[in-house]
Amino acid sequence: MPADLPKSRAPSIRDVARLAGVSHQTVSRVLNNHPSIRDSTKARVQQVMEELQYRPNRAARALSRGSSRTIGVLSASSSQYGPASSIAAIQDAAREAGYYVNTANLTSVDPETIEAALDHLMLQSVEGIVVIAPQMRVFDVLEQLSVAVPYVTLQSTGSLNEHGLSFDQIAGARAATRHLIELGHRNIYHLAGPQDWIEAEARMRGFLDEMGAMDVPTTAPILGDWTADFGYHVGRELLRVRDFTAIFSSNDQMALGLMHAIRDAGLNIPGDVSVVGFDDIPEAAHFWPPLTTVRQDFPELGRRCMALLLDDLNPGPKEQRRAIIPELVVRASTGPPAF
Amino acid sequence: MPADLPKSRAPSIRDVARLAGVSHQTVSRVLNNHPSIRDSTKARVQQVMEELQYRPNRAARALSRGSSRTIGVLSASSSQYGPASSIAAIQDAAREAGYYVNTANLTSVDPETIEAALDHLMLQSVEGIVVIAPQMRVFDVLEQLSVAVPYVTLQSTGSLNEHGLSFDQIAGARAATRHLIELGHRNIYHLAGPQDWIEAEARMRGFLDEMGAMDVPTTAPILGDWTADFGYHVGRELLRVRDFTAIFSSNDQMALGLMHAIRDAGLNIPGDVSVVGFDDIPEAAHFWPPLTTVRQDFPELGRRCMALLLDDLNPGPKEQRRAIIPELVVRASTGPPAF
DNA sequence: CGTTCGAATGTGCACGGTCACAAATTGTGG
DNA sequence: CCACAATTTGTGACCGTGCACATTCGAACG
Numbered sequence: 001m002p003a004d005l006p007k008s009r010a011p012s013i014r015d016v017a018r019l020a021g022v023s024h025q026t027v028s029r030v031l032n033n034h035p036s037i038r039d040s041t042k043a044r045v046q047q048v049m050e051e052l053q054y055r056p057n058r059a060a061r062a063l064s065r066g067s068s069r070t071i072g073v074l075s076a077s078s079s080q081y082g083p084a085s086s087i088a089a090i091q092d093a094a095r096e097a098g099y100y101v102n103t104a105n106l107t108s109v110d111p112e113t114i115e116a117a118l119d120h121l122m123l124q125s126v127e128g129i130v131v132i133a134p135q136m137r138v139f140d141v142l143e144q145l146s147v148a149v150p151y152v153t154l155q156s157t158g159s160l161n162e163h164g165l166s167f168d169q170i171a172g173a174r175a176a177t178r179h180l181i182e183l184g185h186r187n188i189y190h191l192a193g194p195q196d197w198i199e200a201e202a203r204m205r206g207f208l209d210e211m212g213a214m215d216v217p218t219t220a221p222i223l224g225d226w227t228a229d230f231g232y233h234v235g236r237e238l239l240r241v242r243d244f245t246a247i248f249s250s251n252d253q254m255a256l257g258l259m260h261a262i263r264d265a266g267l268n269i270p271g272d273v274s275v276v277g278f279d280d281i282p283e284a285a286h287f288w289p290p291l292t293t294v295r296q297d298f299p300e301l302g303r304r305c306m307a308l309l310l311d312d313l314n315p316g317p318k319e320q321r322r323a324i325i326p327e328l329v330v331r332a333s334t335g336p337p338a339f
Numbered sequence: 340m341p342a343d344l345p346k347s348r349a350p351s352i353r354d355v356a357r358l359a360g361v362s363h364q365t366v367s368r369v370l371n372n373h374p375s376i377r378d379s380t381k382a383r384v385q386q387v388m389e390e391l392q393y394r395p396n397r398a399a400r401a402l403s404r405g406s407s408r409t410i411g412v413l414s415a416s417s418s419q420y421g422p423a424s425s426i427a428a429i430q431d432a433a434r435e436a437g438y439y440v441n442t443a444n445l446t447s448v449d450p451e452t453i454e455a456a457l458d459h460l461m462l463q464s465v466e467g468i469v470v471i472a473p474q475m476r477v478f479d480v481l482e483q484l485s486v487a488v489p490y491v492t493l494q495s496t497g498s499l500n501e502h503g504l505s506f507d508q509i510a511g512a513r514a515a516t517r518h519l520i521e522l523g524h525r526n527i528y529h530l531a532g533p534q535d536w537i538e539a540e541a542r543m544r545g546f547l548d549e550m551g552a553m554d555v556p557t558t559a560p561i562l563g564d565w566t567a568d569f570g571y572h573v574g575r576e577l578l579r580v581r582d583f584t585a586i587f588s589s590n591d592q593m594a595l596g597l598m599h600a601i602r603d604a605g606l607n608i609p610g611d612v613s614v615v616g617f618d619d620i621p622e623a624a625h626f627w628p629p630l631t632t633v634r635q636d637f638p639e640l641g642r643r644c645m646a647l648l649l650d651d652l653n654p655g656p657k658e659q660r661r662a663i664i665p666e667l668v669v670r671a672s673t674g675p676p677a678f
Numbered sequence: 679c680g681t682t683c684g685a686a687t688g689t690g691c692a693c694g695g696t697c698a699c700a701a702a703t704t705g706t707g708g
Numbered sequence: 709c710c711a712c713a714a715t716t717t718g719t720g721a722c723c724g725t726g727c728a729c730a731t732t733c734g735a736a737c738g
Contacts, residue, residue, distance in 0.1 A: 399724035
């Protein structure tokens with residue numbers, strides 16, 4: 001006998017009801033764990049569901065109760081280690097909370113692209129949005145469009161504002177800078193990230209603050225684009241003058257490029273130039289030399305971000321938010337300056 | 340006067356219809372670009388939609404036409420550069436085709452986890468699945484559960500099978516191996532990826548095939564876990580004997596770890612040991628020394644994968660699929676062996 | 679001017695759940 | 709044994725959209 005010939009349609013709540021000899025509403029109650037259901041009835045219904053391989057239809061559910069249980073992720077440069085790790089963590093956390101995740105990538109940051117991506121998300125009736133493209137411009141657009149759903153972002157300047165999650169970027173940057181100063185460096189460059197990235201700005205601020213606090217004269221930060229290639233080219237340029245003994249790079253990739261350029265110029269690290277990165281990507285420990293850097297716990301960041309959004313979605317007692325303290329990981333790429 | 344006080348409900352197709360003085364069906368036709376609509380009517384409806392800021396309800400749509408226009412992505416290690424790049428490309432391609440993307444991460448590869456992730460996707464009534472966790476076991480589970488939707492995977496062994504997209508991993512691995520042999524190496528190790536990864540298996544096969552074809556005696560490949568840390572530890576072990584002059588690593592991260600270990604042992608690259616990687620991640624050009632490796636075009640891979648799935652979803656003339664030819668990028672980490 | 683036919687539009691229902699409310703069943707105390 | 713409340717179950721409407729079919733409109737043609 002044919003075990004179960006493929007029905008034309010997937011079984012619905014009413015099919016289950018019929019076979020279990022109850023009303024469709026009773027089945028619905030079983031689905032939603034309604035308290036007042038006799039155990040025997042519940043068991044019977046569940047058995048039929050099992051037999052029929054019944055799966056509730058998400059669209060129908062979303063339609064009738066008016067909520068999609070979907071959140072959107074708006075992300076840029078999602079192929080980089082940091083964002084990618086956070087996104088993965090967000091997805092896991094969302095799934096655990098019974099939410100679905102939909103992602104839209106930003107290929108560029110002009111308002112039209114941002115708006116298109118946002119539209120794409122809104123069309124799915126997402127209930128909340130996580131922004132992992134922490135560019136100022138994205139927020140401007142979000143404000144302007146007066147997005148109807150709550151949104152949060154990963155990175156922040158260190159202050160706990162309304163939408164932001166606090167990983168204290170400024171403190172991390174200050175720790176890295178202080179490390180260099182305490183080693184005795186006085187001529188330190190900072191290779192920052194792209195101008196309108198919130199994180200880049202925060203790290204730059206941390207650098208400048210610490211330099212100021214320790215009374216070390218600063219030079220203007222150089223604006224980069226996060227890539228190792230850029231770090232390499234900047235390094236080559238800087239080394240033509242060579243009026244510094246240390247560089248603090250805003251991420252590990254650019255630091256790698258810098259080190260490449262420094263070696264190419266026949267100089268030693270850290271003997272001639274010390275380099276500090278930011279992020280502590282898994283490869284950083286194996287660079288040559290192993291890179292001193294500031295560790296960010298990206299997965300944890302993602303989880304917290306998700307928790308924050310869920311707080312917004314399910315009103316209730318707000319969880320106490322605390323800033324994550326970044327940790328400086330000292331390896332072999334930094335040392336005292338050759339005087 | 341209040342511009343638009345927040346209605347209790349979002350405007351529906353009937354609200355638009357009423358204001359435009361047409362039936363709801365006409366509005367629906369405008370939405371779906373039905374051919375027989377008078378231009379004037381269409382314009383009027385569109386204007387009302389604009390005024391009302393009308394957004395079609397996705398859930399209702401999915402319910403009524405029985406299709407969700409959503410595809411699922413099942414991925415492992417999605418924070419790594421390769422998978423992450425491909426996912427991003429998939430999302431872009433999907434969005435362009437009017438599809439939504441939902442991602443589920445695999446934190447481990449036991450059948451329960453895989454099944455749970457798959458369940459999560461099926462619950463969303465995805466219409467197709469892209470698998471970026473090309474582990475054999477995942478496919479076993481997919482087969483067993485007799486998944487009701489089409490699915491494709493990124494990597495493959497080089498043969499164009501039903502579900503697979505062909506990036507010719509074997510040819511890539513053979514090219515890398517040949518390069519080493521042609522330089523004069525005869526004692527070559529292969530550091531492979533985890534056992535049940537299809538790509539790892541394909542690259543290993545390419546290595547073994549080429550070694551066989553060129554009549555070079557081979558040693559058993561070492562199974563790694565893709566991480567730089569692992570490469571480092573394997574390197575330390577291998578160097579205690581040092582019965583080789585070259586290593587072909589199955590990805591760039593492990594190659595980085597290997598190089599770290601080799602330098603730690605006081606040896607030169609490529610003077611004492613040559614190293615080849617696989618993937619050509621953006622950082623590979625800045626490793627020390629810059630890494631010879633096999634380039635994979637991950638975004639292109641993602642796009643093709645999506646195209647393949649769309650072919651399945653929208654029956655029509657199948658596009659001709661051609662294998663992508665991998666390219667060997669020779670840098671400074673390989674050279675002739677010191678005899 | 680009536681007939682015919684295609685284009686443009688309208689009508690009603692189905693999709694698969696949930697919600698509000700009604701009804702049936704069970705238990706309990708006087 | 710009945711009145712009454714609490715528990716359990718059933719009924720029908722509704723969410724917003726698309727589909728099948730009916731209807732109207734307008735132009736062309738004999």
